Amino acid sequence: MEFRPRNYRAEQESHELSRVATDSHPLCYPSLSHTEVQSTSQVHVVDDRNNDFFDPLRGTASNAEVSGKNLQDVDDIPVPELSSEAGNQLPNKESTPFRRLLMQRFPVSKMISISSMSEIIVKGGKKFEKSLTSKHLEELDDPQKFADEDKKVITRQEYVSRIHDLKDEIRHAWIAGDRVTSLKLSIKVARLLTDTSVLHFYPTLFVLATDIMDMLGNMVWERIKRKAEYSEDGNLLYFLPENFEASDICSDAKETCNNWFCKIGAVQELLPRIYLELAILPCWRFLLDQPVDSLQRLVRMTRGLADPVAFVYCHLYMAHCAQKLPSRDIGYLVTCVNDIRVLLTRIVSTDESAHGNTTENKRLLVSLMEPAIEYIMKCIFKDLSQRQVMNVLAELGLRRDKQLFGRFSCVSILVHHLLKELPTEVVCSNAVEIFHLIECNNDCSFNQHMNYRLLGFRLYESRFQVDVVNVVVDKAIQVISQYDSLDEYLKVVDAYMELVLQHLMDKHLNTILEGISERAWNKGINEDELASLQSILLKLLSFFKCLEDVFALDHFRKILDVMYGNSRIDVNMNILDLATRNGPICNPTTIQLVFEISQALYDTLDFMNVTDGASQAASLITRFVIMVDYGAEMECHLAFLVDCRGAFSSINNLKETLVHSSNCLAFKALKDTKRHMSFFKSCITFSEVTIPSIFALSRQLNLYIETAEVALVGGLVSHSDGLIDSSVSCLQSLDKTDGSRTQIDVDGIVSSIRKLCGLLVMVPGNPDLGVTYIPNTLLSLINSQPWMTPRKRSQSFCSIILLLATLSQDKLPYHADNVEILDNAIIYFGDASYGNDLVSLSKFVLQNLLSAIQQETSQAARGVMALEACNCIASSFVLNHEILPICLTLIETAKSCLAARDKYLQSTINFFDRQLPTSPVALPSCS
Structure with missing residues (x-):
C-alpha cells in the first residue's frame, strides 16, 4: 500500500x-437594456406579487426610508393592556357563561337553611303547610320558637337536585298535556325567588329557577306558534316569518x-307573577306589534318588591328576557338603573347604628346586587352611538345643560359600571369631569380607589x-x-x-416610587x-430600553428588596x-447587580428538577453570562466566570457556556501581545477543571476537543495531549444512555470523532507512545x-484513514x-518507521472498514x-x-445495491474512468 501524494494548495486553486469584479450588488437591479428587460420580465412579475415586501438587500435607499417610516408609524400606535375591570365583556344574547360565573362567584356552604317559603324543596313539604292564622298566632306566642321552627336545614346538593327534579316534573307534565300542573309547579319555583334568607345562595337559586322559567317560556311560545301555523287537524297553514306581526x-x-x-x-304573589310574565314575554308578539311597551309596566310593578336583592335580580331577569324581543328599547333599562340608584342610595345612607346594618352587611348586600347592575349596564350601552350615549346620560x-358628569349625585358602584361601559371617546373627552x-x-357600595383605577385603564x-x-x-x-393602604395605593x-x-x-x-417604598417598608x-407591585415593576422594565436607566431610578432597588x-421570580x-x-x-456595577439578581433567582428555583x-x-x-x-x-472576566461556576453549580448548560467563554478569553489573550502567558494558562486550567x-459525557467530549484546540494554538502541547486523552476517555465511558435517560446521539458522537481526527492533524505525535497511538485507540474503541x-x-473508519493519509x-x-509548534511532517521527516506505522495501521483500519460494510443489513445503506x-x-x-x-469490489457492491442511474454511483464510476482509462470499470446498463 502506498499513500497518494497530495498538493493541497494546487487542488484548492484548481477547484x-x-x-x-462588479460595480453593483448582485441582488440589485442595474440599468437594463430593452432586451435585458424582456429577458428578466419573469422575475419582475414575481416581485410585483409582493409589492408590500421590502427587501433591504434589493431595495434602494429611498425605499428603505419609506419602509422605515411605515415601521415607525406602526410602533407609535399604543397597544392598550386592558385590566380585568376594563376588558370583561359578556357575549350578546349568550347568558350561559354569565350564569356559570354567577354561580361560581358566590360559593356557599354545604348546608342551607331554608324557610317555609321554600316548602316545595322539602319532599315532605306538607308538614309545613299551616294556615296564615295559625302562623301568626304561633309567632305572637313565641317569636323565637316560631323563627326556629320556620326553618329547615338541607344540603346544597339536595336543594339543587330537587330543583332539577321539579324541572323534569314540569316538562313531563307538559308533554302529557297537563298544562295546569306545569303552571302550578312553575309558580312554586318562582315563589322560591322570594326567599333571600341565605344571601350567598341566592345567585345560584336565581340561575336554577330562571332556567325553569326560560323552559316554560319556550314551551308556551312553541305551543302558541304551532296554533298559529297549523290547523286543529294538524295541517300546515303557513310558516310564520321571523318578523311576523300580530295581524x-x-x-x-x-x-x-x-x-x-x-x-x-291571576297569580296573587307579586314576584312570581312578574317572573312568569317575563318568561313568556316574547309571546306578546302574538298580540301586540310593540311588545316592548309592556316592559315599562313591568318595571313599575317591580317597585312593589321590598327585598333589595330580589328587586335587583328581578331587573336582571327582565334585561335577559328583553333580549329575545326583535326591537331593542333601552328606555326601560334606564328606568331600572334609576330605580336601583334610589334603592342603593337608601341602603348606603342608612344609619349604621341600626341593628345589623353595619358597613360589612351593606357591602355584602351590594356585592350580591353587583352582577345584575353590571349586566344591565352592558345591555344599555351596547352598540350605542355617541349621540345616544349622551341621551342616556x-x-x-x-x-344637564350640556354639562356632563360634574358634581352630580350618584352611587359609587353605579359610577364604576357606568365608567366600564362608556365608549372610549366619551371617557377620554370627559376625563376631568369623570374624575370629579x-x-x-x-360611599360604601364600592371602593372609590377602584374607580380611580378603572379611569386610568380606560384613559x-x-x-x-x-x-x-x-x-x-x-x-x-x-x-x-x-x-x-399600600394595596389601594398600588392598585391606582x-x-x-x-x-x-x-x-x-x-x-x-419619582413620587410614585417613593410612595411605594415608604408604605412597603413601614x-x-x-x-x-x-401582584399589583409586580405589574408596576414589569411595566417599568418593559418601557425602559436600558437596564442602567432602571437601576438609576430612586427607590427601585429598595422596592425590589x-x-x-x-x-x-x-x-x-x-x-x-x-x-x-x-x-x-x-458596566461593572450593572454586572454585579445582575449577578446578585441571578443568584437570588437561582436560590429560589429548583434546578435539579427541571420545570418550565x-x-x-x-x-x-x-x-x-454570555453577554458580559x-x-x-x-x-476580572475570568474571576467572574469562577464566581458563576460556584454560584450556579446546578445549571449544566451554564457550565458549557463558562468553558466556551473561558476559551474565548484565552484566544483574546493570545491576540494581546502584552498579556502574559500565565493568564492564558489560567483560562485553559479553568476549562480543564470545569468540564x-x-x-x-457527550458534551464533555466536544468541550475537551475544543479546549485542546485552544491549548494547542497557545503552544501548550502537554495540556492539549491531556485534553485529547480525556476526550478519548469520554468515548470509552459512553454507554447506551450516556449516564442519563436520554438516548445517545450517535450522529453527534461520530461527528465528534471526525472533529478529533481533524485536530490530530495538527497535534505533534508523542515520541514515547508513537504517532498512531490515538488513532489506534479510536479504532479499538x-x-x-x-x-x-x-x-x-x-x-468513523473513513475518518481515521483520511487522518493517516494526511499525516503521511x-x-x-x-x-x-x-x-513554536512543529508539525509531524517536520518532526518525523526522513523517519521510515513513521510512514511504516501509518501504512500498517491503515491496512488494519481498511480491513475493519470492509467488514463493517458487509455487516450492514440494509441494501441501500450498504451501497x-x-x-x-x-x-x-x-x-x-x-x-x-x-x-x-x-475499489472495484466496492463498486460492484454498490451496483448490486443501488439503482443503475444513481448519481453518486455514476459520478464514482466516471472518476475511476478518468483515473484509469484502461481499467475494467464500465458504466452500468441504463436499460
Whole structure:
C-alpha cells in the first residue's frame, strides 16, 4: 500500500471559481437594456406579487426610508393592556357563561337553611303547610320558637337536585298535556325567588329557577306558534316569518296566548307573577306589534318588591328576557338603573347604628346586587352611538345643560359600571369631569380607589390630549398620596403607570416610587399587594430600553428588596431579559447587580428538577453570562466566570457556556501581545477543571476537543495531549444512555470523532507512545462500542484513514497558528518507521472498514457505504494492484445495491474512468 501524494494548495486553486469584479450588488437591479428587460420580465412579475415586501438587500435607499417610516408609524400606535375591570365583556344574547360565573362567584356552604317559603324543596313539604292564622298566632306566642321552627336545614346538593327534579316534573307534565300542573309547579319555583334568607345562595337559586322559567317560556311560545301555523287537524297553514306581526296570527292562537297572560295575571304573589310574565314575554308578539311597551309596566310593578336583592335580580331577569324581543328599547333599562340608584342610595345612607346594618352587611348586600347592575349596564350601552350615549346620560341625571358628569349625585358602584361601559371617546373627552364624578361619590357600595383605577385603564385605551392626561394624572397622584393602604395605593398606581411612562412624567414617577417604598417598608407587603407591585415593576422594565436607566431610578432597588415568592421570580427574570436584550453588558456595577439578581433567582428555583420556570431562568442566566464583557480587564472576566461556576453549580448548560467563554478569553489573550502567558494558562486550567462537572459525557467530549484546540494554538502541547486523552476517555465511558435517560446521539458522537481526527492533524505525535497511538485507540474503541452501527463504524473508519493519509504527506494542509509548534511532517521527516506505522495501521483500519460494510443489513445503506469507502480509499491511496481490486469490489457492491442511474454511483464510476482509462470499470446498463 502506498499513500497518494497530495498538493493541497494546487487542488484548492484548481477547484476555485474565477472571480470577476462588479460595480453593483448582485441582488440589485442595474440599468437594463430593452432586451435585458424582456429577458428578466419573469422575475419582475414575481416581485410585483409582493409589492408590500421590502427587501433591504434589493431595495434602494429611498425605499428603505419609506419602509422605515411605515415601521415607525406602526410602533407609535399604543397597544392598550386592558385590566380585568376594563376588558370583561359578556357575549350578546349568550347568558350561559354569565350564569356559570354567577354561580361560581358566590360559593356557599354545604348546608342551607331554608324557610317555609321554600316548602316545595322539602319532599315532605306538607308538614309545613299551616294556615296564615295559625302562623301568626304561633309567632305572637313565641317569636323565637316560631323563627326556629320556620326553618329547615338541607344540603346544597339536595336543594339543587330537587330543583332539577321539579324541572323534569314540569316538562313531563307538559308533554302529557297537563298544562295546569306545569303552571302550578312553575309558580312554586318562582315563589322560591322570594326567599333571600341565605344571601350567598341566592345567585345560584336565581340561575336554577330562571332556567325553569326560560323552559316554560319556550314551551308556551312553541305551543302558541304551532296554533298559529297549523290547523286543529294538524295541517300546515303557513310558516310564520321571523318578523311576523300580530295581524298574521289567527284568532285561536291569540285566544290561547291571551289565556296564558290572564292565568299568570291571576297569580296573587307579586314576584312570581312578574317572573312568569317575563318568561313568556316574547309571546306578546302574538298580540301586540310593540311588545316592548309592556316592559315599562313591568318595571313599575317591580317597585312593589321590598327585598333589595330580589328587586335587583328581578331587573336582571327582565334585561335577559328583553333580549329575545326583535326591537331593542333601552328606555326601560334606564328606568331600572334609576330605580336601583334610589334603592342603593337608601341602603348606603342608612344609619349604621341600626341593628345589623353595619358597613360589612351593606357591602355584602351590594356585592350580591353587583352582577345584575353590571349586566344591565352592558345591555344599555351596547352598540350605542355617541349621540345616544349622551341621551342616556341625560336620562340618568348625569347631563344637564350640556354639562356632563360634574358634581352630580350618584352611587359609587353605579359610577364604576357606568365608567366600564362608556365608549372610549366619551371617557377620554370627559376625563376631568369623570374624575370629579368619582370624587363626589364616595360611599360604601364600592371602593372609590377602584374607580380611580378603572379611569386610568380606560384613559390608556386610546389617544387623547396631553393636557388632559396631565390634569388627570396630577389629580390622581394628589388623591393617592393621601392613602395609607399600600394595596389601594398600588392598585391606582398600576392603572396610571403607562400614562406616566409614556408622557415622561419623571417627577410623578419619582413620587410614585417613593410612595411605594415608604408604605412597603413601614407595613410590609402581602400576596395581593405583591401582584399589583409586580405589574408596576414589569411595566417599568418593559418601557425602559436600558437596564442602567432602571437601576438609576430612586427607590427601585429598595422596592425590589421587599418582593418575594413568584412575583420576585417573575420580576427578576424580566430584569435578566432586559439586561441581555441590547448587546454586551460592560458596566461593572450593572454586572454585579445582575449577578446578585441571578443568584437570588437561582436560590429560589429548583434546578435539579427541571420545570418550565427553572428552564427559562437557566436560559436567562446563561445568556447573561454570555453577554458580559469586561473589555481589556480580562482577569476580572475570568474571576467572574469562577464566581458563576460556584454560584450556579446546578445549571449544566451554564457550565458549557463558562468553558466556551473561558476559551474565548484565552484566544483574546493570545491576540494581546502584552498579556502574559500565565493568564492564558489560567483560562485553559479553568476549562480543564470545569468540564468534568458537566453531566453529559457527550458534551464533555466536544468541550475537551475544543479546549485542546485552544491549548494547542497557545503552544501548550502537554495540556492539549491531556485534553485529547480525556476526550478519548469520554468515548470509552459512553454507554447506551450516556449516564442519563436520554438516548445517545450517535450522529453527534461520530461527528465528534471526525472533529478529533481533524485536530490530530495538527497535534505533534508523542515520541514515547508513537504517532498512531490515538488513532489506534479510536479504532479499538469504535469496535468495542455496542451502540456503534455498521454505518457509523464505516464513517468513523473513513475518518481515521483520511487522518493517516494526511499525516503521511510531506506538507500538511493546515497547522497550529503557533511558530513554536512543529508539525509531524517536520518532526518525523526522513523517519521510515513513521510512514511504516501509518501504512500498517491503515491496512488494519481498511480491513475493519470492509467488514463493517458487509455487516450492514440494509441494501441501500450498504451501497452508499461502499461508495463512501471507495471514494475515501481512492483519495487516500495510490490505485495500484493492491488497492484497485478493493475499489472495484466496492463498486460492484454498490451496483448490486443501488439503482443503475444513481448519481453518486455514476459520478464514482466516471472518476475511476478518468483515473484509469484502461481499467475494467464500465458504466452500468441504463436499460
